Each structure stands twice: as structure tokens, then as C-alpha cells.
Amino acid sequence: MTANVSVFVTSSKSESFIKSDLFKQIPPEWRQKSALNEDSLLCDLVQSQSFLFELYAVWKNSQQDYIGFSYNNLYLSFTERKSDTDLRIPRINNNICRSYKWRQKDMPSVIQRGDVFIPNLYPLNKVSMSAHEDNVSSFYEKRIGNTDNIANIISIIKEEYTDLYINALNVCYGDLILPGLFFLLEKDIFDDYCTFLFDVLKKIKNKSPNHTAENYDYNFLSLVLSTIYFNSLSADKESKKLVNLPLVCVDPRNLSINAKDIIKTVIKRESDIIKKKKKDIKYGDKINIVMSFDDIYAPHAISVINSILAHTQNCDDIDLYIIHGNALSFEKRKEMQAYYDKKLNLIFKEINNDFADQLPPTGNHLTQSAYYRLFVQEILPRGVDRIIYLDTDLVVCDDIVDLWNIDLQGHVMGGVEDCQGKELRNRLSDQKNENIYVNSGVLILDLVLAEKRYGQLSYYFAEVFYKHQNRIGYHDQDILNIAFEGDIYNIPLRWNIPGLSYFFQPRLPKDIIDHPDYETLPEMQQSAFNDPAIIHFIGRRKPWKQNCLTPVKELYWHYRAKHTDVKISIVQRICRVNYFLLVCNGVACLFLGKQFYVIPLRSYVKSFKKALFFQKK
Incomplete structure (x- = not known):
């Protein structure tokens, strides 16, 4: 029997749910139904326009065998290419969906690889844009003004989720965190994860019932709790298989530029x-x-x-x-x-x-x-x-x-x-x-x-x-x-x-x-x-370097050429006409028209060296 898989997206401006049968827009009636709940935590989430309210609506209404979640035009790449490199692409079309396995027909082979698909962990300063090194607790203190909520997370987990306690300490006083709530989870794991997430958030809210949503930064707390939960799954060798995947950013702008x-x-x-x-x-x-x-x-x-x-x-x-x-x-x-x-x-x-x-x-x-x-x-x-x-x-x-x-x-x-x-x-x-x-x-x-x-x-x-x-x-x-x-x-x-x-x-x-x-x-x-x-x-x-492909770089060369005494080298002349090849971090991207192709040069070189080594032996 084929598993029923859906990735729910929160952005109404996203192209993904239009171009792919895997991605689905969250139905408005799910939001409306959840909004009727008078729970104080949900009221806070609605007031702060948090993506957690959308996640709650998906949790309470979805019945799929595997459930995914994405927002801010960021999506997990389900391709089997071994890479931890995140990408940015201009749009989602059929070729892109095929390349990143964003189709229902690709899901049987994807879910054979695991039951939990999440992004790689990031250094906190990459996610927070902090100029200096912080651990999670000290960063939260600077951002909100206190560490009570982080202390409450540790206390609640110690009392009620004892299996997660060591991981909670590791995350709260460490500097690695998930970049967002982007995932694909088997239904039972999804239910268990959401139960844990919203239960702890609700208990944090109850400890300070008079605080407003701004006193919490629920989005950041959800990243902390999610990192704790998924780290625990990764550490448990008997749990379902966890797979870390790169993220793909789809630029949301639909600008007509010639x-x-x-x-x-x-x-x-x-x-x-x-x-x-x-x-x-x-x-x-x-x-x-x-x-x-x-x-x-x-x-x-x-x-x-x-x-x-x-x-x-x-x-x-x-x-x-x-x-x-x-x-x-x-x-x-x-x-x-x-x-x-x-x-x-x-x-x-x-x-x-x-x-x-x-x-x-x-x-x-x-x-x-x-x-x-x-x-x-x-x-x-x-x-x-x-x-x-x-x-x-x-x-x-x-x-x-x-x-x-x-x-x-x-x-x-x-x-x-x-x-x-x-x-x-x-x-x-x-x-x-x-x-x-x-x-x-x-x-x-x-x-x-x-x-x-x-x-x-x-x-x-x-x-x-x-x-x-x-x-x-x-x-x-x-x-x-x-x-x-x-x-x-x-x-x-x-x-x-x-x-x-x-x-x-x-x-x-x-x-x-x-x-x-x-x-x-x-x-x-x-x-x-x-x-x-x-x-x-x-x-x-x-514009004078190989890795600049923007077409407007020709203006730079146009005005530089007005000074006839300034010499232009052969390499620079090649850079001037290069609009199709970008090489960076061991990966080559070839742009042909509106399509682009990713070539993992580093992997090919390693394979070539390995083959050469065995040939010599």
C-alpha cells in the first residue's frame, strides 16, 4: 500500500503547492477551527502571527502517513546526493521538483531511507545573525532580557520528560540549533513531537500567565525544543532512522525584470x-x-x-x-x-x-x-x-x-x-x-x-x-x-x-x-x-571575477572600457562573457536558459582518485 505523504506550506505566496503534488497549502478552515480554541497559548500564537499556529492547525487536522512542514519559502531537498550544502533557486518547476524529489511518485523511495527528515544543525550565530559566539541560553537572555523561559524548559523536561534531560542541557548551553521547523515525519512521530512541543510551551506560558507574547519569543523557543527532541531521536540507536538534509530556498519574489x-x-x-x-x-x-x-x-x-x-x-x-x-x-x-x-x-x-x-x-x-x-x-x-x-x-x-x-x-x-x-x-x-x-x-x-x-x-x-x-x-x-x-x-x-x-x-x-x-x-x-x-x-x-553571473555586470565593463589605458587581462575577458558557469565549494552550477544543473565536482574528484588508487594497486 502506497503511503500518503504531504508537506504543508504556510506561505500563500509560495509557488510550491501549485507546481508540485507533494506540497499543499494549509486549508483556511483548519486555521479558523484552531482559532476558535480559547487556549491562552494559541491566543498568543495568533497575536504574534507565529508559524507555530499553522503547525498546530496541521497537527490537529492532518491524517497523512507522513507529514511535512515548511514556511518562508525554505524546503528540504529529498535528493539522494550526499551533500550538506544549502541552495537558493529562483522558482519551482517540473525539472526542479524532479531534481529534489518533490513529487508524490518520489516518496516511496524517499521514505525507505528513514522516518524523520530534518535540516542540518547550524551554529547559533548563523541563525541569529549574532556577531559573536553565544550559547542558546545567553543569546535568549540578551534578546528577551531574562533566561527564565530557558530555565523553565530545563526544569519541565527534567520533571516530565526525563529521557530528554541530558539533551536539553546540551542544547540550552550549546551553540548548535535547527534553522527552523522544516521536516517530514512519520505520523506517530509527528504526533509525539507536537505533543511534546505544545505541552512544554503551554507549561512555560502557565508559569508566567500575565506575560505577553513578546516576553517569550515562541518561535525561538520552538527551535530550542525541536532541537532537543530531534537530537534525542538521533542519540537513540533503537529509534526510527533520522536523516539530515540540505535546505533549498525558493526566492519568493515574482519580479518581471529584463x-x-x-x-x-x-x-x-x-x-x-x-x-x-x-x-x-x-x-x-x-x-x-x-x-x-x-x-x-x-x-x-x-x-x-x-x-x-x-x-x-x-x-x-x-x-x-x-x-x-x-x-x-x-x-x-x-x-x-x-x-x-x-x-x-x-x-x-x-x-x-x-x-x-x-x-x-x-x-x-x-x-x-x-x-x-x-x-x-x-x-x-x-x-x-x-x-x-x-x-x-x-x-x-x-x-x-x-x-x-x-x-x-x-x-x-x-x-x-x-x-x-x-x-x-x-x-x-x-x-x-x-x-x-x-x-x-x-x-x-x-x-x-x-x-x-x-x-x-x-x-x-x-x-x-x-x-x-x-x-x-x-x-x-x-x-x-x-x-x-x-x-x-x-x-x-x-x-x-x-x-x-x-x-x-x-x-x-x-x-x-x-x-x-x-x-x-x-x-x-x-x-x-x-x-x-x-x-x-x-x-x-x-563583475571582474569568474563567479559573477549577473547580466548587469556588462555595465561595469562598459564604463571601465571608457578608460582606454586600463588594461584588461585574458582572464578578465573570459569573466566578462561568462554568464553560465559558477564554481564554488567543490560544486559547479551550469546555467542554460532558465534551467540550471548542479555538478558535484568534489564527489567526482574523490571517485576518480579512488579509482586511480585501486588501479595502481
């Missing part, structure tokens, strides 16, 4: 700008732009500068300040000065600040010059009251005057919400807050107002760094967001569009958090992506 049309539009603006008059400057008589780079990043900075000049008639109104250290050579400065002499006012300012040298290394895809934006107040001449700061891994696609003229409405700094803004904001704060977290690649800074409110900025940034250094993971960007928290104006999204937005790159590293997660409405994202003013190639996948 990258080729966008490239044409941006390039056409160059010819259109010639017909236009100079624009009025609202703040001062000069547009002060600041950049910082070294010899290695100089060719990429040239692409940025050329893109600025191509889209404005106000070139002679621009003062471009280059803040640099010893890593920008005199020869390179002289070369750039000669080339841009009659195009704009190029001013080099050397930094000499001991604090900058004491800051931690910035990682492989950044240089120490990324910190130099923190010292603009003391380096730039008096009279420079307002600046635009630009990174060197972007292209400007519209008139920079429009960015300069944005009214910050009394805020010290303006920036665009980072594509991981919610997670990064929560990582920096002990408590939930609604302040914006911006990407530091494109900034407007009111230096006069900043000095009035915060004093000498380099000292202020030093204080912020040393007070919060255990939290800081995104270098200067974190420092700026902490320093000006609540004093940052949200600039329209089109002024800092991530290049990855135009290409759904698979998530190969074991980290599921960093897909774009804007709080901006989808229709506003649609408008911004189709009409970018600045495209920012964030992260390690730069």
Missing part, C-alpha cells in the same frame, strides 16, 4: 543627457563625492567615476575626494589626475590615523580602505558640509545630482536599506527595534549636523567600535549603523540596487540567511529594479 532592457536604458541615458541642461544644486555650490581605494581597486574606481561623468551635465560642479593610504601609489594618482584633469576636480587626501590601522581586517573582498569613510570629517577641508560616499564596486546609472539633492529631513545620514537589513539590524541589537539598517556603499552624510550632535566623529566612531566590537561583523557598515541608529534617512531603493537582484544565484555556502529580504513592498522593489540609479555589486561575486 536585464538586457535595463542595460540598454542605462546606456541610452548617456546620449539623452547631452540634450539636457545642468541641474540646480540644492545644497552648497559643489557636489562633494568621496571614495577610497588602493592600487588594486583603482581600475574598478575608474569604472565608477566614468559612470558618474556619463550621466550628468554637472561635471564641473563635482569635487571628487579620494581618501587613500600608502597602498595607492604616487604613480597611480598621477595617472588618474592626468586623465581626469579636464573632466572634474579630482583631489587626493592621504589619511594618517592610528585608529584606522587598529581596526580588524576587512576580509577577502574588502580592503582596509573601506574604513576610511569613518574619517572624512577630519580629512576633508573646512567648508565641505555635505558629502556623498561611494564604494568602488558599483556603477552609477542616473544623474548624481538627483542623489545629492535628496532632503535628509533632519537626519545626519542617508542610506539605502541593506538587502539583509532586518537580520543585520536584529544582530546588532539586544532587543527588537524598527530602526533602519543601511548598506554603507552609498551614503549621504551631513557633516555639520553630525559634528553638532556627535562631536568629533573619529573619536565617536572609536567609542562605538570599542564598546560594541564583540558585535561588529560588517566592519565600517556596522559602526555607522550603530553610531547613527535612529538618525538615518531611508533613501529610495533605486539608489543602491544589489547586482545579485538581477540573477538568482544558488546559495552554495552553508548559510541560508543572506538572500534579499527587504521590508520594501514588492511593487516598490519591482519599480526600483527596473529603473536603477546605482547598481552595487555587493559581496564576493564581483
